[in-house]
Amino acid sequence: MEFLLQPLTYAFMQRGMLAALLVGILCAVMGTYVVLRGMAFLGDALAHAILPGVAVSYLFGGNLLLGALAAAVVVALGIGYFSRQGSVKEDTAIGILFAAALSLGVALISSL
Structure with missing residues (x-):
């Protein structure tokens, strides 16, 4: 299990994970709105x-x-x-x- 968490000790991996998390949340919210409007x-x-x-x-x-x-x-x-x-x-x-x-x-x- 440690080999999965070991890359997250690096600062650039933490920033990348944070960016991916924010983009995932924003795209989920905006994607729903865009699809409902028929503008996918x-x-x-x-x-x-x-x-x-x-x-x-x-x-x-x-x-x-x-x-x-x-x-x-x-x-x-x-x-x-x-x-x-x-x-x-x-x-x-x-x-x-x-x-x-x-x-x-x-x-x-x-x-x-």
């Missing part, structure tokens, strides 16, 4: 939606982080607009804009 795909969609922003920033020699942030904000606002307008449900808007942004990003990167 949002994190994946925003992660892939930054690709066109990074590609455009790279093409113009700009800051990649700002390009990614701008693309994520545009996609998030687009999801909000389409779902609030009532023409499509929120998860459908997430899927459509996810696919569109990812394909635009791949097209931009392949043109480099």
Whole structure:
């Protein structure tokens, strides 16, 4: 049993365990809220939606982080607009804009 507790004597392991515990608690609470709202795909969609922003920033020699942030904000606002307008449900808007942004990003990167 001692070999299981022995790694926890190191400070970096204690900090890692504390971080994992906090992330686990926060993700459990937020994950339930996100799934109930029907937005479980949002994190994946925003992660892939930054690709066109990074590609455009790279093409113009700009800051990649700002390009990614701008693309994520545009996609998030687009999801909000389409779902609030009532023409499509929120998860459908997430899927459509996810696919569109990812394909635009791949097209931009392949043109480099």
